[in-house]
Amino acid sequence: MLNASLKQLSAMLAARKISSVELTSEFLKRSRALNPTYNAFITLDEETSLAQAQAADTLIASGRGQSLTGIPIAQKDIFCTKGWLTTCGSKMLSNFISPYDAHVIGRFNAGGAVNIGKTNMDEFAMGSSNETSFYGPVKNPWDTAAVPGGSSGGSACAVAARMAPAATGTDTGGSIRQPAALCGISGLKPTYGLVSRYGMIAFASSLDQGGPMAKSAEDLALMLNVMAGFDARDSTSLEREPEDYTRDLEKPLEGLRIGLPKEYFVKEIDEDVARAVEAAIGQYRKLGAKTVEVSLPNTKLSVPVYYVLAPAEASSNLSRFDGVRYGHRAPDYLDLNDMYRKTRSQGFGAEVKRRILIGTYVLSHGYYDAYYIQAQKLRRLMAQDFAGAFEQCDVIMGPTSPTVAFNLGERSSDPVQMYLSDAYTIAVNLAGLPAMSIPVGFGHKNRPVGLHIIGNYFAEAQMLNVAHQYQLASDWHTRMPKE
Amino acid sequence: MQWETVIGLEVHAQLSTESKIFSGASTAFGAAPNAEACTVDLALPGVLPVLNRGAVERAIRFGLAVGAKINSPSIFARKNYFYPDLPKGYQISQYELPVVEGGHIQLQIVQDGKEQEKTVRLVRAHLEEDAGKSLHEDFQGMSGIDLNRAGTPLLEIVSEPDMRSSAEAVAYAKTLHTLVRWIGICDGNMQEGSFRCDANVSVRPQGSEKLGTRCEIKNLNSFRFLEKAIDYEARRQIEILEDGGAIQQQTRLFDPEKGETRAMRSKEDAQDYRYFPDPDLLPLEISGSWIEEVKKELPELPQQMRSRFEHDYGLSMYDALALTADRDNSEYYEAVAGKLSSDPKLCANWVMGEVSAYLNNEGKSFDVCPLSPAQLAQLLLRIKDGTISGKIAKDVFRQMWEQASAESISWKNRKEVDESLADRIIESQGLRQISDSSALEKLVQEVLTANPKSVEEFKAGKEKAFNALVGQVMKAARGKANPAQVNEILRKKLTE
Numbered sequence: 001m002l003n004a005s006l007k008q009l010s011a012m013l014a015a016r017k018i019s020s021v022e023l024t025s026e027f028l029k030r031s032r033a034l035n036p037t038y039n040a041f042i043t044l045d046e047e048t049s050l051a052q053a054q055a056a057d058t059l060i061a062s063g064r065g066q067s068l069t070g071i072p073i074a075q076k077d078i079f080c081t082k083g084w085l086t087t088c089g090s091k092m093l094s095n096f097i098s099p100y101d102a103h104v105i106g107r108f109n110a111g112g113a114v115n116i117g118k119t120n121m122d123e124f125a126m127g128s129s130n131e132t133s134f135y136g137p138v139k140n141p142w143d144t145a146a147v148p149g150g151s152s153g154g155s156a157c158a159v160a161a162r163m164a165p166a167a168t169g170t171d172t173g174g175s176i177r178q179p180a181a182l183c184g185i186s187g188l189k190p191t192y193g194l195v196s197r198y199g200m201i202a203f204a205s206s207l208d209q210g211g212p213m214a215k216s217a218e219d220l221a222l223m224l225n226v227m228a229g230f231d232a233r234d235s236t237s238l239e240r241e242p243e244d245y246t247r248d249l250e251k252p253l254e255g256l257r258i259g260l261p262k263e264y265f266v267k268e269i270d271e272d273v274a275r276a277v278e279a280a281i282g283q284y285r286k287l288g289a290k291t292v293e294v295s296l297p298n299t300k301l302s303v304p305v306y307y308v309l310a311p312a313e314a315s316s317n318l319s320r321f322d323g324v325r326y327g328h329r330a331p332d333y334l335d336l337n338d339m340y341r342k343t344r345s346q347g348f349g350a351e352v353k354r355r356i357l358i359g360t361y362v363l364s365h366g367y368y369d370a371y372y373i374q375a376q377k378l379r380r381l382m383a384q385d386f387a388g389a390f391e392q393c394d395v396i397m398g399p400t401s402p403t404v405a406f407n408l409g410e411r412s413s414d415p416v417q418m419y420l421s422d423a424y425t426i427a428v429n430l431a432g433l434p435a436m437s438i439p440v441g442f443g444h445k446n447r448p449v450g451l452h453i454i455g456n457y458f459a460e461a462q463m464l465n466v467a468h469q470y471q472l473a474s475d476w477h478t479r480m481p482k483e
Numbered sequence: 484m485q486w487e488t489v490i491g492l493e494v495h496a497q498l499s500t501e502s503k504i505f506s507g508a509s510t511a512f513g514a515a516p517n518a519e520a521c522t523v524d525l526a527l528p529g530v531l532p533v534l535n536r537g538a539v540e541r542a543i544r545f546g547l548a549v550g551a552k553i554n555s556p557s558i559f560a561r562k563n564y565f566y567p568d569l570p571k572g573y574q575i576s577q578y579e580l581p582v583v584e585g586g587h588i589q590l591q592i593v594q595d596g597k598e599q600e601k602t603v604r605l606v607r608a609h610l611e612e613d614a615g616k617s618l619h620e621d622f623q624g625m626s627g628i629d630l631n632r633a634g635t636p637l638l639e640i641v642s643e644p645d646m647r648s649s650a651e652a653v654a655y656a657k658t659l660h661t662l663v664r665w666i667g668i669c670d671g672n673m674q675e676g677s678f679r680c681d682a683n684v685s686v687r688p689q690g691s692e693k694l695g696t697r698c699e700i701k702n703l704n705s706f707r708f709l710e711k712a713i714d715y716e717a718r719r720q721i722e723i724l725e726d727g728g729a730i731q732q733q734t735r736l737f738d739p740e741k742g743e744t745r746a747m748r749s750k751e752d753a754q755d756y757r758y759f760p761d762p763d764l765l766p767l768e769i770s771g772s773w774i775e776e777v778k779k780e781l782p783e784l785p786q787q788m789r790s791r792f793e794h795d796y797g798l799s800m801y802d803a804l805a806l807t808a809d810r811d812n813s814e815y816y817e818a819v820a821g822k823l824s825s826d827p828k829l830c831a832n833w834v835m836g837e838v839s840a841y842l843n844n845e846g847k848s849f850d851v852c853p854l855s856p857a858q859l860a861q862l863l864l865r866i867k868d869g870t871i872s873g874k875i876a877k878d879v880f881r882q883m884w885e886q887a888s889a890e891s892i893s894w895k896n897r898k899e900v901d902e903s904l905a906d907r908i909i910e911s912q913g914l915r916q917i918s919d920s921s922a923l924e925k926l927v928q929e930v931l932t933a934n935p936k937s938v939e940e941f942k943a944g945k946e947k948a949f950n951a952l953v954g955q956v957m958k959a960a961r962g963k964a965n966p967a968q969v970n971e972i973l974r975k976k977l978t979e
Contacts, residue, residue: 233533
């Protein structure tokens with residue numbers, strides 16, 4: 001059952017072979033047992049989860065069950081969840097019980113899914129290792145000396161360790177794909193605007209996008225069916241006809257054109273990663289795909305551009321955490337400015353403060369044109385690079401991360417080194433494209449390697465098809481870490 | 484040295500939408516603190532703004548009314564600063580690309596009996612959200628925050644520094660105030676803060692082209708304060724310059740109790756607002772067809788109506804200005820003048836005179852006037868045709884008003900109009916003017932006989948005595964004698 005797909009679980013529930021209460025209890029028990037080791041969850045709330053499971057069982061019994069009804073889903077603690085502690089991994093929100101549901105949470109609730117708990121994450125989604133969480137680092141279930149990646153490290157860990165069948169994540173610069181790669185699971189960042197950001201605590205509004213994390217592409221498709229959809233409460237939400245993302249899963253890959261950016265396969269990639277990625281591409285050729293070399297000449301600029309734009313937006317987005325209306329407030333202060341200063345000094349961790357400082361700086365009078373405006377121009381160039389590449393290919397492939405999971409503490413004192421681990425994923429957010437990561441083997445110290453698949457705008461169904469066909473021909477995605 | 488005052492105004496007009504500019508919460512004034520602050524207004528984690536179409540529509544209406552350019556796209560930007568009544572830590576405003584650019588306001592100024600016209604150019608008008616309120620009283624050692632006003636839509640209207648006196652500034656503010664109410668984008672309630680002015684004031688030697696250093700005066704919530712603050716500030720600056728000092732660029736606050744402005748903050752303390760485009764809101768695109776639609780619904784503007792009143796009705800600028808103070812007023816006037824097209828000036832005098840006075844007295848506006856324009860026109864017709872004198876008419880008017888008020892229906896809601904109201908009062912009380920010349924001649928003769936002294940005085944050349952005799956005749960007729968006829972008969976008899 002731990003390895004069962006969402007489709008299988010759904011079938012078991014519909015056939016009444018198992019109840020949602022039983023299924024949820026099983027995963028809760030496992031999560032309770034493993035969480036002290038992995039620290040994947042910030043909040044587990046058996047009572048609420050089981051009440052939801054009970055309601056799901058009633059729905060199923062009355063024949064009104066949908067694809068995810070009764071299935072426990074782990075929710076990243078960035079999604080506001082009514083009645084639940086919603087911390088965003090920060091001391092600042094360590095006392096914040098949300099009075100409302102994020103759009104994504106509402107969609108899962110409407111579909112009768114069970115919220116099995118809120119997952120750990122880098123503070124305000126700022127990090128690539130889950131070490132910036134106020135609630136402590138998450139461990140990689142393949143090797144507890146390693147980081148799970150970030151910022152959706154808790155969700156990636158929960159799925160990899162089979163503490164939950166699937167989870168939600170958010171991706172601003174790789175925060176779904178990189179932890180998915182490092183934990184050996186599948187993760188998808190949709191086209192910007194496909195999943196509503198309403199109730200998803202903002203890091204960098206023009207880059208943030210919620211998406212699913214699961215064991216397989218097929219599971220991702222089912223999750224995306226629930227998560228995607230227009231929401232009038234998010235002005236950047238796209239009004240489109242609803243799609244069934246499972247519709248193309250079974251299409252053969254004959255004639256698929258895979259673009260391999262020459263800038264991606266360079267000496268910065270670790271050899272073990274390169275080997276696994278090349279083997280996966282070899283597998284695609286066997287499945288009938290062709291490869292073409294493409295060029296994304298501005299790839300190198302993505303990290304500097306990102307670290308201007310994302311902190312700029314973040315510095316403003318995080319201004320609302322001022323101790324006035326909710327969240328942490330310093331216990332003692334002299335006056336208003338002292339209250340602000342102490343509250344924010346105490347409430348935010350070092351990485352968040354670093355990015356607020358960078359963001360405040362690049363938006364300041366006299367620097368704005370040189371940094372922010374310049375970065376916006378380069379951002380457009382990057383989108384043009386991709387547009388050019390997609391004239392020659394259907395999907396672009398490469399490694400999700402240049403290395404396998406690094407050790408806890410290894411990079412936490414070197415922010416620039418940490419930022420470089422997102423070099424491949426960041427450009428995708430800057431362009432607003434969809435992309436995913438799927439497991440394609442193991443490297444150094446038997447740590448997982450992820451394949452990065454980038455699609456054109458709204459090509460989610462096609463990307464999921466590409467990933468699913470690979471998973472039909474391989475079993476990396478079914479591998480489970482030892483406890 | 485002769486000094487010239489240079490003034491530019493920034494007006495914040497609260498737009499009359501039912502809900503806020505970026506949330507669905509109500510904008511109604513006077514609710515219990517924070518009762519009208521929803522999750523978006525409270526800036527809870529994760530909430531997002533959604534632009535209110537009605538606010539944009541009103542901005543377009545304004546832009547069209549002042550002959551401005553409607554920008555498409557225009558961009559919403561974040562103005563970042565910390566204050567407890569600013570929940571997000573930034574205000575959503577427009578910075579580099581405002582929705583309305585350029586345009587102008589035409590002023591008619593009547594001062595010391597002189598009529599004067601002036602054009603004030605506009606720089607821009609942009610959409611933004613209001614902040615909440617900090618309440619520093621009632622909370623011992625603490626401040627209360629009321630976020631009901633947070634997110635209320637504002638149109639900030641910025642003029643060029645085209646005004647040269649407090650009178651011009653007041654005329655501009657009043658014209659703008661009339662206009663925003665006229666086109667229905669703002670209720671103009673200054674007590675509730677729906678229409679707020681900031682004035683940029685500088686002085687320079689007469690004839691100089693170069694602008695002096697300016698000070699911005701905040702908190703001018705009445706036209707009187709605006710005038711007083713500008714006059715005070717100009718004097719203050721002139722005194723400094725005449726003493727050899729220099730003006731510091733400052734933001735100053737007007738203190739209505741002392742009638743002074745005082746420094747709030749100087750340029751050195753100016754904050755860096757770190758404006759940047761709000762990534763939560765897409766660029767605002769306004770289609771040509773939307774603009775056309777708004778244009779079609781735009782009423783005749785006060786400026787056009789004033790010229791028409793002057794041209795078509797032969798009214799003075801003063802009368803035309805007064806009658807176009809608001810749409811209800813002009814509508815009422817046109818309804819009266821439509822019924823009595825032979826004398827639009829008489830109609831104007833009565834609408835501006837008696838009707839206005841009675842309404843003011845009862846704190847009412849023209850739309851809820853109890854007396855119908857047709858009823859008033861009928862009364863005025865009786866003055867015109869000599870049935871009653873103007874003096875008697877005022878008495879009849881009072882009775883008409885009382886009777887109409889008793890029904891407590893406003894003229895617009897009246898299904899049937901009793902047009903004979905004036906006539907009935909005149910007839911039932913025998914107020915008809917005596918125009919029968921034989922009757923009048925008899926009356927005059929009686930007065931002449933009874934007042935030989937006045938007759939003598941008149942004959943001795945005292946014109947005053949004539950007036951006294953007219954008065955006597957009117958008194959004998961209990962006011963009902965036709966004054967012109969009385970004059971004529973009296974003069975004839977005296978000079979016989």
